[in-house]
Structure formats: C-alpha cells, structure tokens
Amino acid sequence: MYRLYDYxxxxxxxxxxxxxxxxxxPFDYVAIDILKGETRTPEFLAKNPNGxxxxxxxxxxxxxxxxNAILFYxxxxxxxxxxxxxxxxxxxxxxxxxxxSHEPNIATPRFWLCHVPKLNAYQDMALPYKQEQGxxxxxxxxxxxxxxxxxxxxxxxxxxxxxxxxxHVAPEGGFDLSRFPHVGRWLxxxxxxxxxxxxxxxxx
Amino acid sequence: MYRLYDYxxxxxxxxxxxxxxxxxxPFDYVAIDILKGETRTPEFLAKNPNGxxxxxxxxxxxxxxxxNAILFYxxxxxxxxxxxxxxxxxxxxxxxxxxxSHEPNIATPRFWLCHVPKLNAYQDMALPYKQEQGxxxxxxxxxxxxxxxxxxxxxxxxxxxxxxxxxHVAPEGGFDLSRFPHVGRWLxxxxxxxxxxxxxxxxx
Numbered sequence: 001m002y003r004l005y006d007y008x009x010x011x012x013x014x015x016x017x018x019x020x021x022x023x024x025x026p027f028d029y030v031a032i033d034i035l036k037g038e039t040r041t042p043e044f045l046a047k048n049p050n051g052x053x054x055x056x057x058x059x060x061x062x063x064x065x066x067x068n069a070i071l072f073y074x075x076x077x078x079x080x081x082x083x084x085x086x087x088x089x090x091x092x093x094x095x096x097x098x099x100x101s102h103e104p105n106i107a108t109p110r111f112w113l114c115h116v117p118k119l120n121a122y123q124d125m126a127l128p129y130k131q132e133q134g135x136x137x138x139x140x141x142x143x144x145x146x147x148x149x150x151x152x153x154x155x156x157x158x159x160x161x162x163x164x165x166x167x168h169v170a171p172e173g174g175f176d177l178s179r180f181p182h183v184g185r186w187l188x189x190x191x192x193x194x195x196x197x198x199x200x201x202x203x204x
Numbered sequence: 205m206y207r208l209y210d211y212x213x214x215x216x217x218x219x220x221x222x223x224x225x226x227x228x229x230p231f232d233y234v235a236i237d238i239l240k241g242e243t244r245t246p247e248f249l250a251k252n253p254n255g256x257x258x259x260x261x262x263x264x265x266x267x268x269x270x271x272n273a274i275l276f277y278x279x280x281x282x283x284x285x286x287x288x289x290x291x292x293x294x295x296x297x298x299x300x301x302x303x304x305s306h307e308p309n310i311a312t313p314r315f316w317l318c319h320v321p322k323l324n325a326y327q328d329m330a331l332p333y334k335q336e337q338g339x340x341x342x343x344x345x346x347x348x349x350x351x352x353x354x355x356x357x358x359x360x361x362x363x364x365x366x367x368x369x370x371x372h373v374a375p376e377g378g379f380d381l382s383r384f385p386h387v388g389r390w391l392x393x394x395x396x397x398x399x400x401x402x403x404x405x406x407x408x
Contacts, residue, residue: 069297093273099304
C-alpha cells in the first residue's frame with residue numbers, strides 16, 4: 001500500500017490526497033510537522049534529500065518526490081491524464097505554471113500569515129511583492145477560465161487538481177478571490193467532482 | 205516550421221534551443237527583450253497571457269508556454285524522454301525540482317547581478333536568501349550525481365537539459381561550483397553530448 005508523508009495543512013500534499021481519493025486508492029498517512037523540522041532530520045533526508053513533503057513511498061524504501069510528479073505517476077492510464085501528447089503538454093504547462101508563478105506567490109503568503117508566528121524582515125518585505133505576483137497568476141487563470149471549463153484538454157485533469165490546491169485557500173494568504181469570477185465558477189466545478197475531499201481531510 | 209520567442213540570455217529559452225539542436229529540428233528565432241518590456245505588450249500577451257518567454261509557436265497562431273512543458277512536447281518519441289512511466293516520473297520530478305527549488309534561487313541571482321543595472325531594496329535583501337537556497341539545491345544535485353551519471357532513467361534526458369541550463373552559468377549568480385565535484389563531472393558529460401550548443405548560440 002502507498003504511504004504518503006505529508007504536512008496536513010499543505011496544499012501540495014492535498015493534491016496527492018485528493019487524487020488518491022478520486023482514484024479510490026487507499027494509503028497510509030504519515031503526518032510530518034515541518035514547523036518542528038521533521039523534514040530536515042537525517043531519517044527524512046535519507047528518504048528525500050530535498051527535505052520536502054509530500055513524499056510518496058510507492059513501495060517499501062522507494063520514494064517519489066514533487067507533488068506534481070506524483071500526480072503524473074498516479075494519473076497514468078486514468079481520465080485525469082489525457083491520452084493525446086499535445087493535451088498532455090497543456091496539462092504539464094499549467095502544472096509548471098503552478099509551481100513557478102502560482103505556488104511561491106499564493107501558498108507562501110498563506111504559510112507565512114497562517115503558520116509562521118512572526119515574520120522576519122525578509123518575509124515582511126517579500127510579502128507584498130509575492131501578493132502582487134500572486135494576483136497576476138490569478139488573473140492569468142481567470143482569463144483562461146473565461147473561455148474554458150478546465151485547465152487542460154477540455155476535461156478535469158491533474159492540472160485542475162494542482163491549481164485548485166492553493167487557489168481555493170488563497171484568501172488565507174490575503175487574496176480577494178471575488179475579483180476573479182471565472183476562478184470562482186471553476187472552484188465550484190472542481191468541488192463538484194466525484195469523490196472530492198476537503199483539504200482538511202487527511203484520511204478516508 | 206517552429207518559431208521560438210526567446211530572450212537570448214535566458215536559460216529557460218536555452219533549454220528549448222539545446223533540445224531542438226540535439227533533435228536537429230530547424231526553427232525560426234524571434235529575440236524578445238524582456239528588459240524593454242517586450243513580453244508585456246498587448247501583442248505578446250495575446251500569445252502568452254503569462255507574459256513569459258520561451259514561447260514555442262508550434263503552428264501559426266498556436267503556442268506552447270513553460271520551458272519544461274515545451275521540452276516534454278518536443279521529446280515525445282525520442283530517447284530524451286524514457287518510455288517507462290516510473291522513469292518518466294523521475295524525469296518530471298527533477299524538472300519540477302528545477303522550476304521550484306533551483307531556477308528561482310540560481311537563475312534569479314544571475315539575472316539580478318548580470319542584467320539588472322541596480323538592485324532595488326527587495327532584491328538587495330532577497331539575494332543572500334536566494335543564494336543560500338540555491339546552494340541547497342546544488343547540494344541536492346551533487347548528492348544525486350555522486351551515485352548516478354544523469355538525473356533520470358540512467359540516460360541523458362530532458363531532466364538533464366532542464367537542470368544544465370542554469371547550473372552551468374550559476375557562477376554568474378555568485379555561486380562557487382567547485383564545491384560540487386559531481387556536478388562538475390556531470391556538466392562535462394552534458395557538454396559532451398552530440399549536437400551540444402552553448403547558451404550564447406541562438407541560431408544554427
């Protein structure tokens with residue numbers, strides 16, 4: 001059985017939990033407290049030298065890192081990953097957008113504002129810059145969603161899962177989602193998918 | 205014929221140029237000056253709403269964004285993309301590592317130090333933080349390369365192209381690569397691949 005190492009509030013971990021739920025794949029769950037440095041212990045670094053969750057133990061002693069790569073792995077042969085290479089490319093394009101333009105600017109403010117007791121000087125200075133970049137990413141999403149129901153391939157895919165994870169909790173990072181009506185419509189469509197689970201649910 | 209919109213010093217653009225060279229695929233090259241705001245014009249934003257290069261026009265009026273997604277597209281059916289789904293996942297895992305843990309911390313200091321005339325207060329404060337994170341990414345790479353010739357699948361793949369692009373010019377961002385002997389060995393192995401071209405070469 002798969003074993004997922006995860007920090008329960010993590011949107012990156014939630015991506016994997018959500019897809020596992022929607023594929024009806026059971027898994028063991030190991031909660032890791034990143035605030036206590038539990039991803040930086042020698043024991044965890046032996047599992048993932050990059051010291052990050054989520055980490056999927058696909059077989060005992062064999063691990064997969066990077067949330068979006070884990071989604072790719074789990075989605076093979078399912079409707080969450082389209083069959084056409086061009087459609088696959090569009091899905092991956094949005095998933096790289098998510099990790100480069102979206103997550104560092106939307107997830108990081110949420111983490112700083114909700115999980116870090118007191119911001120250091122760098123965080124204080126970086127926060128408005130990240131929020132400005134985050135709003136740009138949300139605007140790019142809204143523009144796409146004005147003309148498309150989902151992000152890739154005309155169907156609900158792992159691109160939607162990747163982008164949903166931190167978008168739907170963006171208000172926790174100080175973002176006003178009411179500015180983006182198409183994003184709001186899409187969030188509802190994602191939530192209505194079969195076997196959707198909330199970010200707060202770590203076991204099912 | 206493909207048309208590549210690119211900023212010539214860009215490592216992200218270089219990834220695409222390098223793979224096109226190694227696949228012997230001809231292409232038109234359109235140089236875009238990001239310092240002059242040429243990715244933020246209405247004309248360019250109509251091509252890529254995220255306002256970034258590289259952008260591949262695969263057919264007139266049809267565009268692919270995100271360097272690593274473009275690599276995935278071009279590599280289909282070639283030895284640069286392995287056939288096994290688990291090996292594919294490892295390749296993508298390193299490519300997401302590149303966009304999340306590596307590029308923002310290694311490429312951005314290079315851009316700031318080599319291309320921005322004067323750093324603003326945010327950049328001044330962020331630079332040492334990014335360099336520290338960049339060194340951590342290089343250490344993760346070095347640890348992997350101590351036991352593997354390449355990043356994915358036991359062969360040279362688009363994961364190596366993605367990571368090579370900004371690693372080999374990391375000294376321009378203030379990084380001392382002599383601390384990472386396995387990275388140094390790997391850089392030589394990548395350079396020795398057939399049809400390798402340098403980052404300064406935009407047409408061939």
